[in-house]
Amino acid sequence: MIGMKDIIREGHPSLRKRAEEVEFPLSEADRKLSEELMEYVMNSQNPEKSEKYGLRPGIGLAAPQVDQLKRMFALHIMEEEQDPISFVAINPRIISHSVEKTYLVTGEGCLSVDRDVEGFVPRYARITVKAFDPEGKEYKLRLKGLPAIAFQHELDHLNGIMFYDHIDPKNPYREIPGAIPLDRA
Template sequence: MAARIQVSPALFSCTSILPSISRHVRRRNRSIHRLFSNESPPCGSASSSFFVQAQRGFSFQEENFASSADLCVDAPLKIIKYPDPRLRAKNKRVNSFDDNLKKVVDEMFDVITDGIGLSAPQVGMNIQLMVFNPAGERGEGEEVVLVNPVVHKSSKKSLLYNEGCLSFPGIYADVVRPASVKIDARDVSGARFRLNLSGLPARVFQHEFDHLKGILFFDRMGEDVLYGIMSELKVLEKKYEDLTGQPSPENIDNHTQRQQFAGLART
């Protein structure tokens, strides 16, 4: 948001009278142990590739979780702009709380120079991660990291606020949102916690939480407000086409409001 101001080891223990098979089993068990720990191989390593392939071999819904490749970051990160399709893509849950994740978080805070909040999809990483600092300055205020956030409760009272977004440079408009929210999340180390947010922190959280659900701030605007920024959105669509040589994945003229209420996406 822009500023304007456990699996049992017994399941995998097996023996064989053939030494070659036994060695294979031991190697496989070491790889599986790493799958269910917080360890991940370094980005771009050969073991990283095997790690991802091993994950895909299991029957649980691993496609809903970020792989080690999803958490690899090429610094410096860059803000992607509307209508980049990654802003609408599904964002995977994080279950590896390792040095790769910490590096992503650190890089995200470095990117926030003109804002107070940022979601991972805004830097092209489709994972459920957001960071924000209401102070708007690195090293000042409280830097908040939310991994896999879930809305526990939101207030019935709503407030109007003039919002901006780093993925929509220079565009500001009024958005109505709940005045306060209660959320559950994990921190960068994987510890679970609950927060009660109100005022500006609640506003920032809701803006970034929408990003994790593929919802953009103009989806929340009334028709009159949206009409006031349509020309600016069309400029961004044209810039995307000129930059990529591809037709814009979105056309604001054909926009259908995604949410007919000032609530939160809970799915």
């Protein structure tokens, strides 16, 4: 089981490297990794398990964050009045996106960053993505709102990019032209 001790923190060189494509069929180690990434995000959102295992809540976790340079991440998002979104994405890519941007009003956080980083992170408001599940089946999803933001955040991890790389360092709360603010409060 992945715990907080397994998640590398900012400054670790693996967080700045591009992850490698994953080959199918998955090796036993890659299958286990995909299961453990999903297990972490699900457990971290369960108050009892989160407290029992000392997990910081997260909606996504990418393989590079546990020092595995593989193009794989898990997302688990339970929002009120929305269908739950829960999947492992292997070799994911964005195949199209809106011109329109969005950002979280509260800013983004990251399990690999132990500090609050203030500022708006511009993201595409809507994306269409393709990825493979652990069985090797390709799937296509259209995402918007928080799931679209989270997908882009995790995809950045596979490319060695941290969320705060997108924040304007001179003016972190600079208005993003034409963007729709997303407030999760």
